Structure formats: C-alpha cells, structure tokens
Amino acid sequence: MTSSTTAHTQLLHSLFEAALDVAQPHRCVPRHMPCPVKGKTIVIGAGKASAAMAQAFEQNWTGGEVSGLVVTRYGYAVPCQHIDIVEAAHPVPDANGLTAAQDILQRVANLTEADQVVVLISGGGSALLPLPYDEISLSDKQTINSALLKSGANIIEMNTVRRHLSQIKGGRLAAACFPAKVTTLLISDVPGDDLSSIASGPTVADHTTCLDALAVIDKYQIDISKAVRQKLEQSAYESIKPNDPRIKNTVTKLIATPQMALEAAAKRAKELGIHSMILGDSIEGEAKEVGKVMAGITRQVRTFGQPIKPPCLLLSGGETTVTIKGDGVGGRNVEFLLSLAIELQGQPGISAIACDTDGVDGGAEIAGAMITEHSLDDAISKGINASDYLANNDAHSFFEKIGQSVITGPTLTNVNDFRAIFIDSLPE
Template identity: 80%
Template sequence: MTSSMTANAQLLHSLFEAALDVAQPQRCVPKFMPAPTSGKTIVIGAGKASAAMAQALEQNFKGDLSGLVVTRYGYAVPCERIKIVEAAHPVPDENGLQAAKDTLALISNLSEDDQVIVLISGGGSALMPLPFDEISLAEKQAINGALLRSGANIIEMNIVRRHLSQIKGGRLGAACYPAKVTSLIISDVPGDDLPSIASGPTVGDPTTCEDALRVIDKYQIEISDAVRQKLEAGEYESIKPGDPKLERCDTKLIATPQMALEAAAKRAKELGINSLILGDSIEGEAKEVGKVMAGIARQVNTFQQPIKPPCLLLSGGETTVTIKGDGVGGRNVEFLLSLAIELQGKAGISAIACDTDGVDGGAEIAGAIITEHTVQDAFNKGMKAVDYLANNDAHTYFQKIGQSVITGPTLTNVNDFRAIFIDTP
C-alpha cells in the first residue's frame, strides 16, 4: 500500500473503533441501571453483549443481585454473582434451550417488591430458544437455518421466532409479573424496533400468528402440519401491547446504531473531515445496496454533491444475503465487493463495512476494507471479483488479498457499520 492508502485504511479502522467504543457495556450500562428495591434483584438476559452487560452491572450496582445470562460461545466474561452460560448462535442448541428453561425458573413466584433487570442485545433470539411443546429443538433449528438462508430481513425473521416461542414476544416480561422489570437494551435492528430486538421478550408484540404464517409462506419455510395448525388457530399468539402483565415493564435503549454512527462522525470531525450520515436502518440485498452506495460515492467524487470531499458517507442497518453459491455469505463483505465492482477503481475512494459484533455471516470475521486498487490487485492474482460475489464467497476473496477486518468478540452489537471515504480529487 502507498502511504496515502495506509492512512485511509487507518482512518476507516479508527471510525469503526469509535463506533464500537460508544456501544461498550462498561460505558452505557451504568447510566441506565435502576436503583435497588426492598425485595430481590434478579438479573437475566441474552445476547452477544449480555455477559459484558452483566459484568458492568455487577461492578456498578449498589445492592445485592443474582441471576443468569446467556451469550454466544466465546463471548463470556467473568462475573461473580451472575451465572454466564454460553450457547450457539445463529442456530440454537441444547445449551440455549436449557438456559431458557432455567431463566423461567429464576423468575417464577416473584412479588411486587422484587425487580428483574433484563439485559438484551442482538443474538438473543437464537441464544434463548424455548419453542412450544409441538416444536422440537431440531425443527426449531431447521426453521432458523432456513430463515437465515432465505433472504428474509431481521424484522421478518423475528416475527416468526416470536410466534414459535414460550419466552419471546412479551412472554418473558409477563412471566415476571408482578415484579418490576427494567430492560436494558443494546439495539441491533433497523429503526430500533423493540419487538424485533432479540424478538422482544419483555415488550408487547403488535404482530400476529397470521403475520408469522405470511412470512413462512413468502419464503417457503418448511414447518410441520402441527405447527401450521396451531398458527392458523392463533394458539401461539404473543403478548400484545397494553397487556396488564406488562404494565410494570420499563424499557431503556442504552446503545443504538445511530449512536455508533454519530460517534464515528464525531471522530472524523476531530480529524477535520465532514461526514454525511445516510441512515441507521438501511436494508435490502447487500449487493444491491452496494450498487446504490457506489452511485452516491461517484456523485460526491465527480460533482461534490451532496457533500464536498474529503468526506465520509456513513450508514448502518442490516442488509440481507440470499445464499445461492458455495460461500458462507456475509452481508458486509458482499456489500463491499459489490461496491468495489461498481466503482471500477475510481480514484480516491475507500470503504470499510463490518458487523459490530465481530461476526459477519458464517465467518468469524467482522468485515473488510476496500481501496481503489482492490479489484485490480485481486485480478492480477487471478481472482475475478464478480465470480466470488456470484458464489457468495466474498470472505475468501478478502482473506486472500489480506483486506479482512478481524476483531474477535467485540462484546457489543449495534448492527452493521459502513463508512465510505472520498478523498479530495
């Protein structure tokens, strides 16, 4: 890399670090903790950030507490009073199932003097599975896997998950009644849609069994006849907004994708670079979003509209990948590879796209970086970008040319982070 290319890569890495830093549980949990009550304080939760959230709570909460949270394998951190369980994500396993059962046992028979602090972050849907009796764990795993491959967005996937679970869609919050419930939530979904964050275990769900069936049929997801009959009869209906059993539930968004984008913009401003935040909830097929972003980047590069270079285009949200090839997908790397192909080596444009949890698709890799030379350098090594994109194998592409971004567990999750840097022409 030339010195300018290296500087641009360092800038993009720095912005990603700023986005991660603002969403770290140690920074955001203490600000939103409830006060101790006269009764017991039970801590429960699920998600990729939940263990780090539990640790931050333990270190800052002034009263007695106990509890259990479940996180992804490799995302545990030490806690003294709160039990940390690791389970599988994105397809659930027996560890997650047992943790869900144990969680319900912890919150049974509480009084109105007790309180429950619920620590929720992205990944909670898979990490705390408790399907209805007619649904085996194997069927739950198959449905989850089919949804992940289908191209359904996170809102659609979690409509289905809420209606197949004894713990999601407000049911966990209702099970805590009459105790006071405070949910501290790190959002990873477009628009911070509360029923969709970990499938909304403590908030009312406005969607219905009919909506769940509509998603299942739209994406041709296979379900058993018994499950279909229950959905058609409305027997798996979730807890609705306004239900009396949720009246003592308080929900606090403690970190969001927008906060991450604003933190990156602030870091850029400190370096003398202006930013344009294009949105925190951009969705669509990853490679199509890449084409759109390439068009905006070219407009800035050529006409200095709607912002003058040097500048940054920042965005978040959750795109989708419909896997048809042999690769493992990865929405951030598919976005980047599509962006690079569309830019055709346009001088002065580089970009980063990463999942803030450190895992993009089926690879333990956060994402990647591209420069104006990415496609040509790979081509010189006999690698055609369009072939890798068509095979959903962008992770292999970026690994071979040394442009992957590997963070390991970040202990937070505020969805995808994308930054396109357009240098002065």
C-alpha cells in the same frame, strides 16, 4: 499500497473503533442503572453483549444482593461474581440455549411486587433463547432458523416468526416475571430500533400476530409441520399484546443504538478535520444491491460534490440481507463491500470499510473487510475474479485472499452494521 492509501485505511479503522467504543457495555450500562428495591434483584438476559452487560451491572450495582443468569454466544463470556454466565450457539440455537431459557423462566417464577428483574438484551438473543412450543423440537427450531437465515428474509420478518414459535419471546418473559418490576436495558441491532425485534422482544408487547408469522413462512417457503401450521392458523401461539396487564410494571431503555455508533464515528471524523454525512442508520435490502446504490452516491460526490464535497465520509448502518444461492457462507457486509468495489472499478482516492459490530459477519468469524482503489487490481494480479466470488456468495474468501479482511474477535457489543466510505479530493 501508497502512503495516502495507508492513511485512508487507518482512518476507517479509527472510525470503526469509535463506533464500537460508544456501544461498549461498560460505557452505556452504568448510565441506566435501576434503583434498588425492598425485595430481590434478579438479573437475566441474552445476546452477544449480555455477559459484558452483566459484568458492567455488577461493577456498578450498589443496591445489595444480586443474582441471575444471562446467556451469550460461545466465546463472548466474561467473568461475573454473582450472575451466572452460560454460553450457547448462534445463529442456529443449541441445547445449551434451550436449557438456559428454561432456567431463566424458573428463576423469575413466584416473584412479588417487592422484587425486580433487570433484563439485559442485545442482538443475538433470539437464537440464544430457544424455547419452542411442545409441537416444535429443538431440531425443528434449528431447521427453521437455518432456512430463514438463507432465505433473504430481513431481521423484522425473521423475528416475527421467532416470536410466534417461542414460549419466552414476544413479551412472554416479562409476563412470567409479573408482578415484579421489570427493567430492560437494550443494545439495539435492528433497523429503526424496533423494540419487539431486538432479540425478538422477550419483554415488550408485540403488535404482530400468528398470521403475520405464517405469511413470512409462506413468503419464503419455510418448511413447517402440519401441527405447527394449524397452531398458527388458530392463533394458538399468540404473543403478548400491549393491553396485557402482566406487562404494566415494565420499563424499557435503549442504551446503545446504531445511530449512536454512527454519530460517534462522525465525531471522530470531525476531530480529524474531515466532514461526514450520515446517510441512515437503518438501511436494508439485498447487500449487493445496496452496494450498487452506495456506489452511485459515491460517484455523485466524486463527480459533482453532491450531496457533500470531498474530502468526506459517507456513513451508514442498518442490516442488509443476503440470499445465499452459491457455495459461500454469505456475510452481508463483505457482500455489500465487494459489490461496491466492482461498481467503483478502482476509482482513485476511494476507500471503504463494512463490518458487523459484533465481530461476526454471516457464517464467518470475521467482522468484515476494507477496500481501497487497489483492491480489484490486487485480486486480478492473483488471478481472482471478483464477480465470480460475488455470484457465489463467497466474498469472505475474496477478501481473505487479498488480505483485506477485518478480524476483531468478540467485540462484546452489537449495534448492527457499520459502513464508511472515504472519498478523497482528486489532485488538481
């Protein structure tokens, strides 16, 4: 690896670190603390960042006694003194998540107007708060979740289904807290920051219907029982709608978003004297197809200096999808990146990073990966065919074998995917 290539990879790592830093709970929670109330303050929540959010809340709360429970992914717990932390499975739910969801509902029962509930929500909350209806067993829920994850459905579609099979999502948690005041602090991991889709919107009204959920199920041929289908057809699992009086005392605040992360990376680049362009914070589509599109934009910059002149950075976020057809574990960031590399064919002076800000991309405990102009040559020298790995949805294995995986461990936040492409000036 040349010294210039090393500098490029260090730059990309620095940008990713800046994106993670701005979304850390200890930075964004204190700015949005609710005021104390006369009654009880109960803190509940779910998501990959929820434990770190609870810790930040405790450290900055001056309103007296507080109690509560949040559920986070295995390995994402941090110590709290007054708020109980439960770990559960993600992305396929388990019994720990089910028990935690039941416990949370019990803790917010029988509250008064003098009480308040602070709800700490981040990405991953859907799987971590499984509380299906009686006709749906935990095993059924696990099967449906697994099928959705492999189907190629986007996050909006998946969470439309999840909301309508749950007794706690789709505004139902806020309704259970009534008449207490409810303040929800959200770290967004969904394209467009759609409130009802972040952890399937447990405290916000839902505009979608049971029939919308059924349409997604049929579109992707997800197997459900006749009893569940009948309930959906009869709108028996309907979520909380905007005019429901039980959510009139709710306040919702977005405290960290994908756009904030991209802007933090752009600021870091500017400090280093490099121009950048944010292409979008909510880019969706099949990961390998988005890789092809980004390669086309990169070539336009390299060849014509449009829409920005090199040296420069192209930044983007969002949540692409992977329809798993091969034997690999998927991973939308690595699949995007491998597709990008194949399309660029080692063009000089181009490096890129693509990572999930929660530290987990697809079914691997790996945040993502990086490429340089030498990545494909490195693979060829090891007898590795990049196209074969892409076709097998096995990009994680590809990057592990050429030593270009990005491993962060639990980042304790989650603002969706981070992608950065650096395009250097060609020597004259």
